[in-house]
Amino acid sequence: MSSDILIQNLLNPAVLFFFLGLLAVFIRSDLEIPQPIPKFLSLYLLLSIGVKGGVELSHSGITSHVMTTLGIAVFMSLLVPLYSFYILKKRVSIYDAGAIAATYGSISAVTFITATSFLKDLNIEYGGHMVAAMALMESPAIIVGVLLINIYRKDKNDEETSYGSIIKEALTNGSVVLILGSLIIGLLGGERTEQALEPFTGDIFKGMLAFFLLDMGLLAGKRIRSLRKAGSFLILFSLIIPVINAAIGIALCQLFHINIGDSLLLVVLLASASYIAVPAAIRITVPEANPGLYVPMSLAITFPFNIILGIPVYYHILEYLNLHT
Amino acid sequence: MSSDILIQNLLNPAVLFFFLGLLAVFIRSDLEIPQPIPKFLSLYLLLSIGVKGGVELSHSGITSHVMTTLGIAVFMSLLVPLYSFYILKKRVSIYDAGAIAATYGSISAVTFITATSFLKDLNIEYGGHMVAAMALMESPAIIVGVLLINIYRKDKNDEETSYGSIIKEALTNGSVVLILGSLIIGLLGGERTEQALEPFTGDIFKGMLAFFLLDMGLLAGKRIRSLRKAGSFLILFSLIIPVINAAIGIALCQLFHINIGDSLLLVVLLASASYIAVPAAIRITVPEANPGLYVPMSLAITFPFNIILGIPVYYHILEYLNLHT
Amino acid sequence: MSSDILIQNLLNPAVLFFFLGLLAVFIRSDLEIPQPIPKFLSLYLLLSIGVKGGVELSHSGITSHVMTTLGIAVFMSLLVPLYSFYILKKRVSIYDAGAIAATYGSISAVTFITATSFLKDLNIEYGGHMVAAMALMESPAIIVGVLLINIYRKDKNDEETSYGSIIKEALTNGSVVLILGSLIIGLLGGERTEQALEPFTGDIFKGMLAFFLLDMGLLAGKRIRSLRKAGSFLILFSLIIPVINAAIGIALCQLFHINIGDSLLLVVLLASASYIAVPAAIRITVPEANPGLYVPMSLAITFPFNIILGIPVYYHILEYLNLHT
Amino acid sequence: MKALKRVEIITGSLESSKVIRILDQNQINGYTLIKNVLGRGDKGEQDGEGLHNAFQNTYFLVACSEEELNKITEPLRKLLKTSGGVCLISDAQWLMH
Amino acid sequence: MKALKRVEIITGSLESSKVIRILDQNQINGYTLIKNVLGRGDKGEQDGEGLHNAFQNTYFLVACSEEELNKITEPLRKLLKTSGGVCLISDAQWLMH
Amino acid sequence: MKALKRVEIITGSLESSKVIRILDQNQINGYTLIKNVLGRGDKGEQDGEGLHNAFQNTYFLVACSEEELNKITEPLRKLLKTSGGVCLISDAQWLMH
Ligand SMILES: Nc1ncnc2c1ncn2[C@@H]1O[C@H](COP(=O)(O)O)[C@@H](O)[C@H]1O
Numbered sequence A, B, C: 001m002s003s004d005i006l007i008q009n010l011l012n013p014a015v016l017f018f019f020l021g022l023l024a025v026f027i028r029s030d031l032e033i034p035q036p037i038p039k040f041l042s043l044y045l046l047l048s049i050g051v052k053g054g055v056e057l058s059h060s061g062i063t064s065h066v067m068t069t070l071g072i073a074v075f076m077s078l079l080v081p082l083y084s085f086y087i088l089k090k091r092v093s094i095y096d097a098g099a100i101a102a103t104y105g106s107i108s109a110v111t112f113i114t115a116t117s118f119l120k121d122l123n124i125e126y127g128g129h130m131v132a133a134m135a136l137m138e139s140p141a142i143i144v145g146v147l148l149i150n151i152y153r154k155d156k157n158d159e160e161t162s163y164g165s166i167i168k169e170a171l172t173n174g175s176v177v178l179i180l181g182s183l184i185i186g187l188l189g190g191e192r193t194e195q196a197l198e199p200f201t202g203d204i205f206k207g208m209l210a211f212f213l214l215d216m217g218l219l220a221g222k223r224i225r226s227l228r229k230a231g232s233f234l235i236l237f238s239l240i241i242p243v244i245n246a247a248i249g250i251a252l253c254q255l256f257h258i259n260i261g262d263s264l265l266l267v268v269l270l271a272s273a274s275y276i277a278v279p280a281a282i283r284i285t286v287p288e289a290n291p292g293l294y295v296p297m298s299l300a301i302t303f304p305f306n307i308i309l310g311i312p313v314y315y316h317i318l319e320y321l322n323l324h325t
Numbered sequence D, E, F: 001m002k003a004l005k006r007v008e009i010i011t012g013s014l015e016s017s018k019v020i021r022i023l024d025q026n027q028i029n030g031y032t033l034i035k036n037v038l039g040r041g042d043k044g045e046q047d048g049e050g051l052h053n054a055f056q057n058t059y060f061l062v063a064c065s066e067e068e069l070n071k072i073t074e075p076l077r078k079l080l081k082t083s084g085g086v087c088l089i090s091d092a093q094w095l096m097h
């Protein structure tokens, strides 16, 4: 069954378009999706997933189950960068350690969205609050990462890093605002909003996701080239840390009896790494960190790993555990 | 009932996304919809509303009712800038008076489109010729505005303003061409065109509108900042003149027994102000006018006023009058 | 009946939007669809037609009929530039002759897509392998064109033209990769992919095509102005060579008993000329050729000729022959 | 290498065709232009916002001889006076090829 | 014509508001900017890829008097030191209008 | 401040990777580039129309020392000769940071 799900996932058009993008880079094709089309597609995906989550939440309401899940999400987005930092600190500079820790503590919206589409193919429900979980997990790791760097850096800055501005930055981040905003719009509008927007946010969603993953493939392909500089420790890290995070996530989900749909999404959030919000924030707050490391690690290794192997494998384990416990 | 419709309008996803855009600017989020995506969305909306209007018109035909409505539309687009100019002339320069008069005599396609979507939610029909009315009202006010400026300016230009070029400009304006062109395409194709294009121009329309209004919110939010320079007279003007124009429109609609759907759209056209066609034309023909006044007035005050309050209130009054007369 | 089909084709919204684009240029409107929106629409069309073709092919399988058709396609894409070159060589430079020959040996994806939409309106089926035929016909003519130039040029280059790089260029061309890639994704996914992507690649397809043809009209209109330089020989060539190629195509289709849907598409591919892939390749490999000739010829004459007159006429002839043989 | 003048013109996008007309009328064939340029000047901010390119600038770079420059300064001055914008002139060497 | 300084500043897009603030604080009203500029420097490649403008530069062109330039060199130097980027200064003539 | 050369190269978008290769081969690490640049020259108009970037230019700005410049002039000249485009060289001061 595991291999069935794996193959089915590989035949998912979105995943196949990701491969097509990778392939185009490898054969040095001039295929490109010019800016700001990818940006448009990503705004569309965030808006759509937000509205869907909100509508869903307007049905289910904010239960204690919802609060538990959100609690785990935020807790883990503070914990992951912490242990990641101490693992990394031994091998790379404080700055790179903090940046990579923030990257892995934060999340990848596209990985999450690909997982929701995977669940939909299996007709498995998930709670609308998982979209809120995603938004809530985007920023805390950035703050933890910067905090850790400042604790360990030798040459304490003249001008103390302004935490206020980092927190403000984290909270007003465009994608967080769009996701939470759309969620609330869906929540307020409920059924009526769903009906009005469904052809846009629902029907064409899979096609837009496939198109977007073509671009992600092109992007990941280009970043793979710069992985040489990362060295084998960091490459291994990008493969192993998602698995560790996922394992902790699976354990917590079992402990708190979270249903399989929500569990998969939470695990995927933990296992995924940021390549939009974190690089943007870190590039300003920690210019000493090398974006040639943290960007390709998350984009060219962890992202493909999760959408190709991670999602179906995490799902299979969760299913197995649900059946046997 | 009035407050019901008001609340229902406020919960309209398109209006809510407009608020989200405003909010994003106020909390200084970096959320942005990069160019030319907004331009793409606006072209899509014009094309869609044009085709729909044309298909509608192919059903109804060009009746005397249609001609009456178009007549009122064009008449008012000549009259509004006239009285606006004389009100404004006492307080601001001739140039600014002419520019603002043109702005309020012309129309906002997005306000119109939001109103059609409002009517659709109430299952109220409107005639396809209202789209033609919108296109016909876009340009005359520009010509009136420039004319008035030239009559009153002291330093008569060496080179007389070429009215030919202004009229040509007004008629070949991109959005006028797109709306009227799409209308004729819908008119020629009728049912067959409707079927072929419906998923594109119809089904996803509300979603695209919501997405576009997010951008309008971002834009309006940015323009609000520059309102300080406008002063309280102009701010009041931007709130009161739409109401005056709407009142005249309501009276005319009653007088000519125009049905409620068409009435609302006509009133909305009168109450709305241009922030695309007019600024573009005025910036070339009257470079002395300050775009820091006429753009934020229409975009940051009149536009939000109409889509949040205006549309439901005008509708409520029209409904009340229809019931009691 | 012929005139019926002709008129029906003229009332096709996509064709009408093409006219609207032309008209906008002639009245010097400022209507424009800013980059990269046209690029986005064209990527969308290629992706969609690719996926549809692949899904279709997954139903029909790769039969001997398929192989025959592909064989004719590739054979003709080598033959057409050959005789075109010798016709042209007498009147224009070797470089321009090779460039124009390559242009007419290659294909126009938009013409092909317009023809598929024409067939769909008539409820006539076509094989998914025709999409593969299109992709296979994109590049060979470029290689033939460059080869012919090198044979006939006097001042043999110091650095021999690297055929390897031209062939590589031709095979890794972005649109070829996207079409073939999407085709394979459709082929692998079959029914399941169709269901997932249909709202995106199917339902809104006609609308996106109409929107895109509006841009093509704008583009063709701008290029018409530069036709003056081409002279009457080349203008005639752009009208007659598609007819000759179509005639040969019709004969071959009859000879090999190809069904009417596939026949029309093959004929349209032969009659159409490239204005994307070929100009891009020729501009680098044969900088001596004048893009002011080969681009407007294909874009401003052959393209409109085919979508307005060519498609319905070729279809009518094929239908007539099918009935009488 | 050849010494020549490097002329930069920044003007509203809507006026860009007028700049090209001035170049054409003076047989200046070579120029480069960049669209979607933003900025601020006497006529306020060109922030590129909105749905029309009325609030954008176009940047022109023209490398020409001193004589050519002399021919266009007056028409350029007149254009910039009515429509706004700036024109900067500096020296440069042209890498002959 | 008037002689003045032609200042070019290239810096990460995310820092562009800081450049404008420096200009504002020194009452320099006129400037031109180009977004989506790519490049390479000490901080690696700005290739414009990805979904955020963190990997893009903004190019500024400021024509100002020598005194104005002197006021901004120190703050610019400080900004470029922390955030990266370059600043080039050359001479130009301003076509008066 | 440090005196250096300000090199501007304008060439077809499809040739831009060749310019970068020349810079790379001569260990010139810093450069800035702007895509989607239009213009007109001996090879006709680059109007940016159409669906391919074959009809667009790329603009390069390279600040380098005179020695570095001397290393790249010959390869640049050769490139521009075959593919078209122009190269302008002027003097500038680099604001040290
Ligand atoms: N001092 C300056 N330095 C650089 N660019 C300027 C300067 N002054 C004006 N500009 C540019 O020229 C455009 C038009 O200027 P203006 O007509 O003065 O508003 C502005 O939007 C800027 O892009």
Ligand SMILES: Nc1ncnc2c1ncn2[C@@H]1O[C@H](COP(=O)(O)O)[C@@H](O)[C@H]1O
Residues within 6 Å of the ligand: E010, E011, E012, E038, E039, E040, E041, E042, E043, E044, E045, E046, E057, E083, E084, E085, E086, F029, F030, F031, F032, F033, F061, F062, F063, F064
């Ligand atoms: N020598 C140079 N010439 C032109 N542009 C440069 C040069 N060095 C750096 N830049 C530009 O300045 C940006 C930031 O430089 P840096 O902070 O050194 O990484 C780069 O991305 C380039 O766009």
Ligand SMILES: Nc1ncnc2c1ncn2[C@@H]1O[C@H](COP(=O)(O)O)[C@@H](O)[C@H]1O
Residues within 6 Å of the ligand: D029, D030, D031, D032, D033, D061, D062, D063, D064, F010, F011, F012, F038, F039, F040, F041, F042, F043, F044, F045, F046, F057, F083, F084, F085, F086
């Ligand atoms: N005199 C000039 N001044 C500024 N840019 C030029 C000039 N000549 C050519 N160019 C630019 O260089 C590109 C290629 O030139 P060419 O190879 O001569 O066609 C043109 O498209 C222009 O963008």
Ligand code: NA
Residues within 6 Å of the ligand: A080, A103, A104, A105, A106, A107, A108, A245, A269, A270, A271, A272, A273, A274
């Ligand atoms: Na994570």
Ligand code: NA
Residues within 6 Å of the ligand: B080, B103, B104, B105, B106, B107, B108, B245, B269, B270, B271, B272, B273, B274
């Ligand atoms: Na109005």
Ligand code: NA
Residues within 6 Å of the ligand: C080, C103, C104, C105, C106, C107, C108, C245, C269, C270, C271, C272, C273, C274
């Ligand atoms: Na052909």
